[in-house]
Amino acid sequence: MAGLIWIHEEALRSSHPIVSSAPDFPAVFCWDADYMRRADIGQKRQLFIYECLLELDIEIYQGPAKDVLQALAEQRAITEIIVPDTPSPILLAEFAAVQSALPSMIFRRVPDHPFVTPTAAPDLGRFFRYWNKVRKQAMRHGGV
């Protein structure tokens, strides 16, 4: 089965769990100036992102993710695309656009390694309510 890892600007390292979850899939990045503008990513940050990409084993393509991934899917008979998960509504809208352009594609979101794994959803009303719940785990139970 042919697949792609679609990397975006929130997961620029090869030790992200998405890579080990599909070691045979090539990774691609879609460089989309319009998206960068919508996401308020200025030129200094664009440089930083590109410098990160230069160290990765990744194909960089110019254009909106929807168009790039559709073209690659056709050329390579891709049946599955996996992407690092995100809370960002702007990125989630990009995911939705890709899924809409490729309705029969298997599409999977892979979360990063969690910082802490609380047993119950912590109260996020204020930081210290959250911190008091996760502190032991965050400290790896050292000295607490």
Place this chain on the structure above:
Amino acid sequence: MEKNLSPEPKRLPHEFASRDALIDFIAQLDNAPDEQAVRSHPAERRASPIIGGRKAALAALGQIDPVAYAASRNHLDGAVTRLSAYIRHGVLSLGEVRDHALTVVATPQQAEKFIQELAWRDYWQRLYASTPDAIWTDIEAYKTGFSADDYEDDLPVDIAAGKTGVACIDGFIGMLLDTGYLHNHARLYVAAYVVHWRRIKWQAGARWFLQQLIDADPASNNLSWQWVASTFSNKPYFFNLENVARYVGPDIDVTPAANAPLAHSYERLETLLFPHRAPDGER
């Protein structure tokens, strides 16, 4: 039914002769008209001194000192780590930064302040995932004695250019435009100046920071602006010149004559900035 195949997407290169060549290449890909306005700041460089990539990230991680961080992080020349851009872009995971911090201290407690700051990032991300709309809307009402309608929508040009006439604020904005980075304490000063001295909506300042900072994350950035504004805290954050002088180094002009709007006691500033706010006792 046969469909026409999509056109071959253009592949972008991995090899550049120099950083300058990459900068030119990105500018040509970007052709962003709205960046031109900010370019009027004479000191603005085109690149951040913070280099992207895992190698630079690991080098920065190798330099962290959680004990010195806890003692001096509020000072502009303190032992801050500058890992934020790497963490924000997933070049380093929060967990690996935490695990490394625990290996370089004698006792875990020595790393607690540093790990707590990592937890702030995790907290903001969880909040973002649970309520994505909170990023751009007031979570709560302003507690400044003003309503949201009393604040201007747009960031004035003098602020964007670092020409407000308040010397330390212009110094901080110059650092931001120059490097794409600003010490957290300076971010709070600039945000408070924008929202409370100039009475601009926090959203205008937050968007400007997002565009300028190479580490800006919509959740951490916007919710911190809301914390300063008091739409995500119990009272507005503000400061005075005496406080700035305590935390900044010699590069920032903190003379009262050059910073008149900030050169007051907290009591006087409370009256000047929030004349309609009900007193809540201590700040």
